[in-house]
Amino acid sequence: MEQADKHAQNPGRERILARIRAALREAAPQHQASSTAGAIFAAVPDALGRFQQECAGNNTECLVVPDMGAGTAAVATVLGSLPAGEIFVQDAPSLRSMTSMWHEGRTVRWSSEGGPTESSSATISLAETLVAQTGSIFVSAACGGRGASVVAPVHIVVAGLEQLVPDLPAAFARLRESGALAKNSYLCLITGSSRTADIEKIIVMGAHGPRRLVVVLALGSS
Amino acid sequence: MSSAAQEFLRAAAIKSVDLGHRQTIRRAIDHYEAAVEHTRGRFNDWEAARQRCHEIKWEALNHLGRYLVEFEGRVRARRGHVFWAETSEQAQQYITDLALRRGVRTVVKSKSMVTEEIHLRPGLERKGFKVFETDLGEFIVQLRNERPYHIMTPAMHLTRSEIADLFTEKLGGVDSDDPQGLVAVARRELRKAFFSAEMGVSGANFLVADSGMVALTTNEGNGRLGTSLPRIHVAVTGIEKVIPRIEDLAVLWPVVALSGTGQSLACYNTLIGGPRGPNETDGPEEFHVVLLDNGRSELLADAEQRDVLHCIRCGACLNACPVFRTIGGHTYATTYPGPIGSVLTPNLHAGGQFRHLPFASSLCGACTDVCPVKIDLHHHLLHNRRNIVGSAKGPMSEQIGFKLWRWAMLNSRRFAFLSLLARVALRVLYRLGLEGSMIDPMRPWTKVHAAPRIPGKSFRALWREQHGTS
Amino acid sequence: MKKVAMFIPCFVDQLTPEVGLDMARVLQRIGYDTEFPDAQTCCGQPGFNSGYWTDARPLAERFVHVFRSAEVVVCPSGSCTTMVRNFYPELLARTTLVGEAVSLGRRVFEFSEFLVKVAEVSDVGARFPHRVAYHDACHALRELHLKQEPRELLRHVREIEFVEMPYSEECCGFGGTFATKFSMISSAMGETKSGNAESSGAEYLTSTDPSCLLHLDGVLRRRRSRVLTIHLAGILAQTEGPGGPARLNPAPERS
Numbered sequence: 001m002e003q004a005d006k007h008a009q010n011p012g013r014e015r016i017l018a019r020i021r022a023a024l025r026e027a028a029p030q031h032q033a034s035s036t037a038g039a040i041f042a043a044v045p046d047a048l049g050r051f052q053q054e055c056a057g058n059n060t061e062c063l064v065v066p067d068m069g070a071g072t073a074a075v076a077t078v079l080g081s082l083p084a085g086e087i088f089v090q091d092a093p094s095l096r097s098m099t100s101m102w103h104e105g106r107t108v109r110w111s112s113e114g115g116p117t118e119s120s121s122a123t124i125s126l127a128e129t130l131v132a133q134t135g136s137i138f139v140s141a142a143c144g145g146r147g148a149s150v151v152a153p154v155h156i157v158v159a160g161l162e163q164l165v166p167d168l169p170a171a172f173a174r175l176r177e178s179g180a181l182a183k184n185s186y187l188c189l190i191t192g193s194s195r196t197a198d199i200e201k202i203i204v205m206g207a208h209g210p211r212r213l214v215v216v217l218a219l220g221s222s
Numbered sequence: 223m224s225s226a227a228q229e230f231l232r233a234a235a236i237k238s239v240d241l242g243h244r245q246t247i248r249r250a251i252d253h254y255e256a257a258v259e260h261t262r263g264r265f266n267d268w269e270a271a272r273q274r275c276h277e278i279k280w281e282a283l284n285h286l287g288r289y290l291v292e293f294e295g296r297v298r299a300r301r302g303h304v305f306w307a308e309t310s311e312q313a314q315q316y317i318t319d320l321a322l323r324r325g326v327r328t329v330v331k332s333k334s335m336v337t338e339e340i341h342l343r344p345g346l347e348r349k350g351f352k353v354f355e356t357d358l359g360e361f362i363v364q365l366r367n368e369r370p371y372h373i374m375t376p377a378m379h380l381t382r383s384e385i386a387d388l389f390t391e392k393l394g395g396v397d398s399d400d401p402q403g404l405v406a407v408a409r410r411e412l413r414k415a416f417f418s419a420e421m422g423v424s425g426a427n428f429l430v431a432d433s434g435m436v437a438l439t440t441n442e443g444n445g446r447l448g449t450s451l452p453r454i455h456v457a458v459t460g461i462e463k464v465i466p467r468i469e470d471l472a473v474l475w476p477v478v479a480l481s482g483t484g485q486s487l488a489c490y491n492t493l494i495g496g497p498r499g500p501n502e503t504d505g506p507e508e509f510h511v512v513l514l515d516n517g518r519s520e521l522l523a524d525a526e527q528r529d530v531l532h533c534i535r536c537g538a539c540l541n542a543c544p545v546f547r548t549i550g551g552h553t554y555a556t557t558y559p560g561p562i563g564s565v566l567t568p569n570l571h572a573g574g575q576f577r578h579l580p581f582a583s584s585l586c587g588a589c590t591d592v593c594p595v596k597i598d599l600h601h602h603l604l605h606n607r608r609n610i611v612g613s614a615k616g617p618m619s620e621q622i623g624f625k626l627w628r629w630a631m632l633n634s635r636r637f638a639f640l641s642l643l644a645r646v647a648l649r650v651l652y653r654l655g656l657e658g659s660m661i662d663p664m665r666p667w668t669k670v671h672a673a674p675r676i677p678g679k680s681f682r683a684l685w686r687e688q689h690g691t692s
Numbered sequence: 693m694k695k696v697a698m699f700i701p702c703f704v705d706q707l708t709p710e711v712g713l714d715m716a717r718v719l720q721r722i723g724y725d726t727e728f729p730d731a732q733t734c735c736g737q738p739g740f741n742s743g744y745w746t747d748a749r750p751l752a753e754r755f756v757h758v759f760r761s762a763e764v765v766v767c768p769s770g771s772c773t774t775m776v777r778n779f780y781p782e783l784l785a786r787t788t789l790v791g792e793a794v795s796l797g798r799r800v801f802e803f804s805e806f807l808v809k810v811a812e813v814s815d816v817g818a819r820f821p822h823r824v825a826y827h828d829a830c831h832a833l834r835e836l837h838l839k840q841e842p843r844e845l846l847r848h849v850r851e852i853e854f855v856e857m858p859y860s861e862e863c864c865g866f867g868g869t870f871a872t873k874f875s876m877i878s879s880a881m882g883e884t885k886s887g888n889a890e891s892s893g894a895e896y897l898t899s900t901d902p903s904c905l906l907h908l909d910g911v912l913r914r915r916r917s918r919v920l921t922i923h924l925a926g927i928l929a930q931t932e933g934p935g936g937p938a939r940l941n942p943a944p945e946r947s
Contacts, residue, residue, distance in 0.1 A: 013306040016461065016515050020287040023523035028284055031276050031596050038267040040274060040473055058486070091503075115451070115504035118417050134476070134487045145504035146450035150443050150490075168472035181433055181468065185300055185499040185509075186450075189475070189491040194443040197483055198359035198375055199382055199401040200246075201253040207358060207405055208412065209443025209490065231874070238880035544863040548880045582874050584867025584881070585741065587834035607743030616743065624739050628747040631702070631733040632754060641706045666872035670879035671910025674707060681700050681709035685716075685728050 044166035047132035051164055051217075054135025058192030059205060061214045062135075068160075071218045072098045075124065075156055078214050079106065082154060085121035090144025092126055095158065111144035115151075122154040123147075123210075128187070129174045130159055130215070133167040136191040137215065138175065140184040149190060155210040160218050223617075226555060227578035233553040234582070243379065243550055250378050251541050257484025264476070264486055275477050276596040278470045279532035282431075286522065289431040289464045290513065296434020300496025302509040309571065310340035313512050317342065317423070317456055318349050320510065324454060326351060326420040330412075332438070332445040333357035334425025335373055335535060336458050336514055339557045339570075342423065354415040356444035358408050365392045371551035373558060374482050374537030379550055412444070422448035422506070426459035427534070428474065429511075432467045435495040436511060439478065439488045446490055455506040457494070461513050462522075462531040468493075474534065481536035481594040517570035527602050530565050532595045539589035539599055545582060554579065561589035565602040568610070577614060580606035638682060649676045695725040697762035699800065701772045701902070702734040708902050714929035715768045715803055721931075722813050731758045736783070737775040741868045745783060752780050756789050756796055764810070765800040768925050770832025770900045773802040778835050802832060804900055804924060808841040814848050818928045821851035825894035827885065827908070828861045829901035842900055842924055849927060857892035859885075866907035882911035889919050897921050 044050050048064075055062035063074045075098065079087065084105070089095050091112040099108060109116065116123055125144040127137045137157050139149050149155045165171050171189075175181040194209030205211060237243060265271050282289055294304045307313035321329065329351050331337065343353045343364075355364040359376030363369065365388055370376035377385065386399035389407050396407055424445055428437040436457045438445050449455045465474065471491070479485040498505030522528055540546045540560030551559040556567045556576060564579040580603045589599040615621065630640050648664065656662055657673035664673075679687075696719060700712040716726045736751035755776070759765050767773045777797035784793045807813050826846060832838045846854050865871070865881025872878075885908060889897045897912075897919050899905055909921040 010306055012308040012312060012515070016306050016308060016513075016519060017287050017291070019515070019519035020290075020461075020522060023519055024284060024286065026523075026525040028280070028525045028528040030280050031273065033273045033277075034269060037270040037273060040265060040267055040271045041476075042266040054486075111503045118413065136487060141499060141502045141505060145502065146446070147504050150446040150450065168475070169469060172469050172472060175468075183499070183501075185494065185496040185502060186505060187435075187493040188446060189487070190489065191487040191491075192489055194441070195489055196358045196405055196442045198357070198362070198377055199380075199385060199404060201250040201375060201378065201483075202401055204401045204405045206402075206409075207442030207444070208356070208409055208416070208447055231876075234874065235876040238876040244880075244884070544865070544881050544884075545877055548877055548884070581742075581870070582877070584830070584863050584865055584870045584878070586830040586863035586867070588830075588861075588863070591834055604741065604743075607741070608745050609743075611743035612746075620742070621744075624742070624744040624747045627734075627739060628750060631736075631751050634731050634733050637702070637733040641702075645706060666875055667910070670875045670914070671907070672913035674906060674910060677707065677709055679709065681705040681712040682728070682730055684709055684713060686730070689728075 047166045051132040063216045067220045071216045074216045088116035088120045088123045090125040115147045120152040123152040124156045127159045128180045130164045131171045141186040150209045154212045156214045224575040226575040234549045237549045292431040302496040304511045306513045313340045314345045328419040329353045329421045330419040330448045331423045416447040419452045421454040422452040423456045429464040435493040438492045441489040454508045456510045458512045477594045481538040521569045538592040542588040542592045561599045696764045696766045699767035701769045711923045714925035717929045735775045766806045768803045770829045774831040774835040776800045804842040814844045819850040820927045820930045822895045823853040824896045825857040825892045827899040829899045829904045832900045855892045858888045864904045
């Protein structure tokens, strides 16, 4: 019923679809693939090494730590280098258990309380998956919300080695398997810190998103 | 000749001799080409990537109805709205009505060529809404009251000192032309807008059918803020942006990043499928996708040129085009300049006044070479020329000229004789120093070239002298 | 006896006949018998490029007839060769001649392409003691995929100093009727190319395409440049023969 109402309010829909049907009665020519075509991208044999290399290239600080205990200390060190102010943290059990170590002197706003405020000096979240091919991080709305990884000047991602996949096809497979693709209204593949090339096509870091992006990557559990 | 054509000639004449502009563009494009050269090595086989992208878009466009309906169904399942607009007016009306109904006062916009096509910002501003362009390049040209110069880099024609002067004049608080500082000024200005706007408008780079998601690519983060903070998000898109599967992005995202800016990937590749989900802690309450036709379904019907709709709006063809490099993006006076603009614009609605564009090219083919989805751009310029001459007819003098040319060339003795007459006349004229004068039939040539040497004997005459008739 | 038919573009026939004569000279020197089917006129490209396919089509049909019995056709122009090989099949698509056009396209070669890829000769015994830059004409480069072939031939010329000019692949701005319809853009592109040729330090600018060279020659002379233009065939035709040191044919006029 509701569907029919919607379509009645939007008569253009049927007309556009009808024009499309009529338009496609004739097939368009296609370019043929070259017989010598190779794989589009080379395989990624050493995902961790590649991830670190790519992060160095796209201005992501990648801190590899042996376990989550060391990870907590690494996050504390990063926060220690920042000015005082509220930090916004994804409300997840693993992050809750970390705060007892680095919480002193800092106000924490949890994602369960709502979105981050304009004055957050840093945001901390988990990730859906990490991509070695491009040194990228896939986050979703479930990682503390849409604003969690973009509003503050510094964003910290806490992740484990089992989340690292070699390339983009593997990342999409992981998102399908985990249900992240179906469950979230929003996902974002983050590659490096915010930047622009709009002035003379010269790359400048730190536009509207975080200027500083940190990944704390634990090789094992604590 | 349409008034748009006359205006084009006038603007082109000015830009063609503007050496400062040419130098600015040359520098910007050199940066871009160096970045592309450096990054292309990330592809094991670039030609295979182009072919794959071509196949993805071919599949999408040649089954367009099916994929659009699939996309729509999934968006609706997440409580998103999909509006199908046949014309610019319908699209603008929908968005304005929505803003009015929902008590919107401020709109933040990220870069979208489709919103330029439908003149969305002026339409909203006329109705009293405050609209902020949040993409830095768009922000800059908005302050200058100019249209975007380039589909990827809207302020490419400006130097850093021109931008610094602009910010000083309009915003204050600018003490140098260091690009870092200028970006910080823009960030400061737009921050307030992001946090106070009720509506965020974006475009869409791709519409993913099997997931019902809008894929939006930005480097700055403005696209993310604008689609996360305001309570309403509207994504405006042409119907041709659809792709079948999410996995297609594994090759399309790196390709558009390489061809667009010479990067491995853009900083933020975002996927948006609906308003805030039931278990989500933030995000818009409403999500609307406006699907725009505006002549695209007619271009779809032209099987020969259907692949023009494969365009992923990377801007590589603009950067490669020597005509674009000479006259710049504003001279075209269209939403889409450069080679893609010259094949697309005459075929969209209200395209009739832009029939000069397919002719304003030397057909060098650099555009076709760089197009990451293998659109046969320069051949489509030829197809457009044929179509325009066939339907709208060229100028009468030209029609007669080509009829005479055909008649002359269909007989070798006639050709040789008439050419001899022409050569004799030109030799006399040029000997009298009359090249470039009003009676010089080659005046369109000789007004910008030194007069050619006119030989006394043709090749065929000399050959006959040396070898006799065959 | 190896024999080729020469396809001499209409404007070469009438405005730059030396290009055709030089090409014949080189072909004869490497052992080919050259014939000129004088029934030929024009391949139809000007009309085709301007959108007048109905007027260009009869010219294409006539061309196919004229060269029907030629086993090999050689042409000193990338754009004219492109017209026959790449565009005749489309222009003649709905005619009975389309099969013949496709076949002819396989037998037509641009001059440098013929020398290097068919005759398999890179050293034609030429001598040209000057600094020379090469302009990659667009059709030769992008439609016929010729990049190394002209350079290969130039590198084997005795005493030549070959220099790569900056942006050698950028269009010169000729573009056929584009040069007259949009003359300000065309001449600006020609000025850009001229500046690049000058900055390479070259004495001569050469190319496979006489149309590009006509355009650039007109721009260079207008700006009183010291750079001279010469067709690739003109360079390859120069030898140290019994006539003494190399002579340019004809000497360019200076105002």
